[in-house]
Amino acid sequence: MPKLHLQSRDILWGALVCALALLPLIPGLIGNSFRAHVIILVLLYASMAQSWNIVSGYAGQTSFGHSVFFGIGAYGAGMAVVTYGLTPWPGFLAGSVMAALVAVLISWPCFRLSGHYFAIATFAIVEIFNRLFMVWDWVGGALGLDYPILPDGWVNFVWSETKVGFFYGALALFVLIFGIVRYIETHRLGYYLRAVREGQETAESLGVNSTAVKLAAMAFSAFLAALCGGFFVQYNYRVDPPMVMSLDVSMRFVLITILGGVGNFWGPLLGAMILIPLQEYSRAYLTILGSGVDLVIFGLIIMLMMIKQPKGIMGFIEAWQARSRERAAAKEGV
Amino acid sequence: MALLDVSHLTMKFGSLAANRDVSFAVEPGTIVGLIGPNGAGKTTVFNCLAGLYKPTEGRIVFDGRDITRLPAYRISRLGLARTFQVVRPLKEMTVLENILVGAYLRQADSRRAMQIAQHCLRTCFLEEDRDRPAGGLTIGNKKRLEVARALATGPKLLLLDEAVAGLTSTEVRQMVELIQGLRREGITILMVEHIMEAIMPIADKVVVLDGGIKIAEDRPAVVVENEEVIRAYLGEKFSRRLKAMKEAKPS
Ligand SMILES: Nc1ncnc2c1ncn2[C@@H]1O[C@H](COP(=O)(O)OP(=O)(O)O)[C@@H](O)[C@H]1O
Ligand SMILES: [Mg+2]
Numbered sequence: 001m002p003k004l005h006l007q008s009r010d011i012l013w014g015a016l017v018c019a020l021a022l023l024p025l026i027p028g029l030i031g032n033s034f035r036a037h038v039i040i041l042v043l044l045y046a047s048m049a050q051s052w053n054i055v056s057g058y059a060g061q062t063s064f065g066h067s068v069f070f071g072i073g074a075y076g077a078g079m080a081v082v083t084y085g086l087t088p089w090p091g092f093l094a095g096s097v098m099a100a101l102v103a104v105l106i107s108w109p110c111f112r113l114s115g116h117y118f119a120i121a122t123f124a125i126v127e128i129f130n131r132l133f134m135v136w137d138w139v140g141g142a143l144g145l146d147y148p149i150l151p152d153g154w155v156n157f158v159w160s161e162t163k164v165g166f167f168y169g170a171l172a173l174f175v176l177i178f179g180i181v182r183y184i185e186t187h188r189l190g191y192y193l194r195a196v197r198e199g200q201e202t203a204e205s206l207g208v209n210s211t212a213v214k215l216a217a218m219a220f221s222a223f224l225a226a227l228c229g230g231f232f233v234q235y236n237y238r239v240d241p242p243m244v245m246s247l248d249v250s251m252r253f254v255l256i257t258i259l260g261g262v263g264n265f266w267g268p269l270l271g272a273m274i275l276i277p278l279q280e281y282s283r284a285y286l287t288i289l290g291s292g293v294d295l296v297i298f299g300l301i302i303m304l305m306m307i308k309q310p311k312g313i314m315g316f317i318e319a320w321q322a323r324s325r326e327r328a329a330a331k332e333g334v
Numbered sequence: 335m336a337l338l339d340v341s342h343l344t345m346k347f348g349s350l351a352a353n354r355d356v357s358f359a360v361e362p363g364t365i366v367g368l369i370g371p372n373g374a375g376k377t378t379v380f381n382c383l384a385g386l387y388k389p390t391e392g393r394i395v396f397d398g399r400d401i402t403r404l405p406a407y408r409i410s411r412l413g414l415a416r417t418f419q420v421v422r423p424l425k426e427m428t429v430l431e432n433i434l435v436g437a438y439l440r441q442a443d444s445r446r447a448m449q450i451a452q453h454c455l456r457t458c459f460l461e462e463d464r465d466r467p468a469g470g471l472t473i474g475n476k477k478r479l480e481v482a483r484a485l486a487t488g489p490k491l492l493l494l495d496e497a498v499a500g501l502t503s504t505e506v507r508q509m510v511e512l513i514q515g516l517r518r519e520g521i522t523i524l525m526v527e528h529i530m531e532a533i534m535p536i537a538d539k540v541v542v543l544d545g546g547i548k549i550a551e552d553r554p555a556v557v558v559e560n561e562e563v564i565r566a567y568l569g570e571k572f573s574r575r576l577k578a579m580k581e582a583k584p585s
Contacts, residue, residue, distance in 0.1 A: 188442050191431065192438070194431075198425055198427060205384060206435050206483060206484075
């Protein structure tokens with residue numbers, strides 16, 4: 001179907017956001033609890049995965065470097081608060097713009113080449129930025145940045161009393177990023193992104209400047225990933241290079257989306273809803289087995305997934321929908 | 335002034351010259367055929383015109399502008415659209431979405447772009463498959479999709495590379511009518527075709543390539559009598575058959 005008019009998807013979306021917004025009304029659900037922590041992380045990681053999905057899912061340019069943009073966003077907010085004593089808001093903006101600039105500078109030369117140069121280059125920048133931030137005194141070096149005690153509220157974007165504030169912060173981030181991707185998906189840029197993924201030369205023959213399209217995707221993607229980083233530093237009251245700029249963090253962007261469904265609007269949310277609770281609860285309960293258990297479980301699930309259904313959970317759902325449509329059509333035919 | 339003016343086009347791949355010193359012109363509002371045996375360099379000419387290849391030598395002027403080394407997307411924006419001989423559907427996108435990508439070239443507004451796409455969908459007889467993933471179409475429909483998508487970009491000149499090859503005879507007739515209809519709408523057409531029955535009756539002019547070199551350029555009636563063309567491509571038998579056809583129903 002042409003994605004122009006209000007669809008079941010939009011209605012589902014509206015209902016979901018309303019339901020989420022009302023969650024804190026359920027007594028005891030979003031107190032200062034572990035469950036609240038998991039819900040906030042699901043929203044955050046779904047947002048991160050969705051920002052990655054723009055360039056790597058819709059446009060098909062796999063990035064392993066999103067932890068760098070995430071990190072730049074985190075440092076943007078962190079430095080605004082810790083280094084300059086401001087609110088994090090100018091830091092959110094500066095970090096995101098910076099991340100978009102870095103993303104464009106890195107990918108410009110890669111997008112003009114074909115093949116896997118882009119993926120390899122993004123792989124390399126993670127290590128480069130990690131080392132750079134470890135030794136760079138201006139950004140706090142290896143010690144990182146620690147937040148002072150600040151009054152709760154939207155101005156400082158911190159809440160220490162309950163998690164309700166962070167919950168609404170995460171929800172706002174989630175609605176913003178999913179909303180932007182939904183808008184892109186139903187407009188020209190979205191069609192161009194997919195066209196470039198499906199056949200770059202074909203897209204060019206239809207007047208699509210594929211380099212510009214990929215750069216735009218990268219800029220949006222990095223900007224939004226950096227916003228997520230901004231939220232992350234606020235939520236943790238601190239940041240240091242390994243927390244944000246690492247292959248481990250990069251892989252979370254990738255794995256969540258692959259599990260849920262690459263290039264699919266709902267994929268990042270589904271992936272986060274499964275992997276994040278798994279990660280947090282296994283961390284909490286399986287510590288006796290040593291750290292890294294969650295990563296092993298991640299890996300196994302993804303491997304199984306790639307064998308059974310490369311399009312992720314959304315692939316299963318779509319195949320099931322197609323089958324039931326066919327069955328309905330067959331019934332009508334009789 | 336000609337809409338397309340190709341002069342001294344040479345395209346080399348290493349030591350192989352796929353096109354050598356090819357010159358021809360396409361007048362606005364005409365249908366021009368580009369024919370010749372397999373490997374003659376027809377698709378290579380198209381790839382040079384559309385900016386997929388950068389010609390080794392020569393000059394291509396389209397609509398008064400030198401487009402010789404422009405990138406493909408700029409050429410498409412100027413109004414020169416092409417289909418691919420080896421079809422290239424955007425597989426995971428539906429038929430309508432494929433065409434919509436073309437339609438967005440002239441119309442950033444989604445609703446209006448959709449109208450253009452719907453129109454091209456109907457024009458090319460693809461309505462039944464509109465919500466199917468393009469990768470799953472039959473070869474005939476993939477060929478039609480190539481045309482519909484190129485058409486959606488609103489071209490002045492449309493390059494069709496064997497757009498009817500592989501179609502049934504009914505489908506060929508349908509496509510030929512479609513092409514004539516496009517000409518009536520003011521679209522100029524340059525088409526590569528092996529099925530002489532499809533091209534000879536509708537072409538105003540035919541350019542013949544053999545081994546990368548242009549060996550003839552004239553009206554179809556004249557070209558079929560050309561000794562060199564007969565030897566290189568048409569064959570005696572075909573030429574006799576075509577003459578007999580002409581005499582049977584003079585138009
Ligand atoms: N990209 C390429 N690289 C090397 N050789 C090519 C390339 N494209 C075409 N050729 C060669 O150029 C010649 C002409 O091919 P082509 O233009 O496809 O012929 P036609 O379309 O007339 O059948 C062939 O010998 C072909 O092998
Ligand atoms: Mg060819």
